[in-house]
Amino acid sequence: MSRTAAAALDRARGDLVLVVDDVPDNLALLHDALEESGCTVLVATSGAAALQRALQALPDIVLLDAVMPGMDGFEVARRLKAGPATAHIPIIFMTGLTETEHLVAGLEAGGVDYVTKPIKPREVLARMNVHLGSARRARQEAQQAGQARNALDAFGYASITVRADDGRLMWQTPLARDLLLAYFGGHPPHWPNLAPQAVTDWLRRSLADANRQVEPPRLVVELGARRLTFRLHQQTGDGGTGEGEWLIVMREVSDAAVVEAMSLCFKLTAREAEVLYWVAKGKINRDIADILGASPATVKKHLERILAKLGVETRTAAAAMALNRIRQLQPQFEA
Known part of the structure; x- marks a missing residue:
C-alpha cells in the first residue's frame, strides 16, 4: 500500500x-x-x-x-x-x-x-x-481489511493484491514488500508499482484454471535454500475489468537450518553442505553452480570432498544419505 x-x-x-x-x-x-x-x-x-x-x-x-x-x-x-x-x-x-x-x-x-x-x-x-x-x-x-492483512505478517504470511489485467500492485503488506524485493529485486522496471512478471503470469494462468473449475497450482520461487510460495486466496474487487483484483497470500519456507544440520552431522564445510543439499534435491553440477554463483568445476571439487567424508563413491549414494538425514529433521521435505 x-x-x-x-x-x-x-x-x-x-x-x-x-x-x-x-x-x-x-x-x-x-x-x-x-x-x-x-x-x-x-x-x-x-x-x-x-x-x-x-x-x-x-x-x-x-x-x-x-x-x-x-x-x-x-x-x-x-x-x-x-x-x-x-x-x-x-x-x-x-x-x-x-x-x-x-x-x-x-x-x-x-x-x-x-x-x-x-x-x-x-x-x-x-x-x-x-x-x-x-x-x-x-x-x-x-x-x-488492512488490519486483517497486516495481521498475517505477524504469522509469517504476507499478502498482496494484484490487478490481473495489467499486473498492478494495488496492495502489499510490509513483509510482502520485503519478500518481493528479496526474490525479484530490480524487476520489473516499474517496481514497486507492478507485480513481478512471473507472479502476473501465474495469476492469469490460475484464473484460466479456475474458469475450467480446476484448482490452480501454487507458484513456488526458490532463492538458495529459501522458497516463496504464492497461493491465490480470493477476489477483492472487479477493478473495472473482467479479471479484477485478487488477494494473494505468500509464505516463505527456509531450509537453512537443514543445511546447517547437515554440515554438523557430516562434518562438512558450509559450502559443502550447500552442495550436498542441492544434490539431494536432484540438481546437476551446472545447476548447483548457477544457484551458488560458482563454477561447475568448483562444485565438482566440493562433491569429491563430500563423497570422501561420507565414505561413498557416487552422488546417488550421497544424496540417499542426505535425504535420510534431512527427513529425520524435516519429514515434509520435498526432493
Whole structure:
C-alpha cells in the first residue's frame, strides 16, 4: 500500500472534503460552511492543483467546479477516475451549466451528483451526506481489511493484491514488500508499482484454471535454500475489468537450518553442505553452480570432498544419505 493510502486510512474519522473552484468567494463560502459542519476542508483553485491534492490526501469526497480556465472540471474528473488511488472518490459537480448535455457530460466524466450555482451550502451538505455514507462504509471496510492483512505478517504470511489485467500492485503488506524485493529485486522496471512478471503470469494462468473449475497450482520461487510460495486466496474487487483484483497470500519456507544440520552431522564445510543439499534435491553440477554463483568445476571439487567424508563413491549414494538425514529433521521435505 502507498504512503498516501496508509495515511488516509490512519487519519481521524472526520470527513475530508476537497473543494475545487477558481472563484475565491465560492471557496470561502463553502470552506466556512463545511468546517462548521465538522468536515476538514482542502481547497484547490485549478485542475492541476486539484489532482495533486487529491492524490496526496485521498479525500472522502470532491466538490468540483465544472468550468475553470485551463483544465476544466470534466477533465479533472476523468483523470481522478482513471487513477487507481483516486477512482473510488465520489465527485459532486458544481455548475452554472444547466443544459442537459452538460449534466450528462459531468456524469459521464465520473460525477455522482451535481449542484447548480449560485451555491447553497445547505443543499451541498445534504447532497454530500448521501454520498459520504457509502464513502464512510468503504473506508471502514478498507481499514478492517488492512488490519486483517497486516495481521498475517505477524504469522509469517504476507499478502498482496494484484490487478490481473495489467499486473498492478494495488496492495502489499510490509513483509510482502520485503519478500518481493528479496526474490525479484530490480524487476520489473516499474517496481514497486507492478507485480513481478512471473507472479502476473501465474495469476492469469490460475484464473484460466479456475474458469475450467480446476484448482490452480501454487507458484513456488526458490532463492538458495529459501522458497516463496504464492497461493491465490480470493477476489477483492472487479477493478473495472473482467479479471479484477485478487488477494494473494505468500509464505516463505527456509531450509537453512537443514543445511546447517547437515554440515554438523557430516562434518562438512558450509559450502559443502550447500552442495550436498542441492544434490539431494536432484540438481546437476551446472545447476548447483548457477544457484551458488560458482563454477561447475568448483562444485565438482566440493562433491569429491563430500563423497570422501561420507565414505561413498557416487552422488546417488550421497544424496540417499542426505535425504535420510534431512527427513529425520524435516519429514515434509520435498526432493
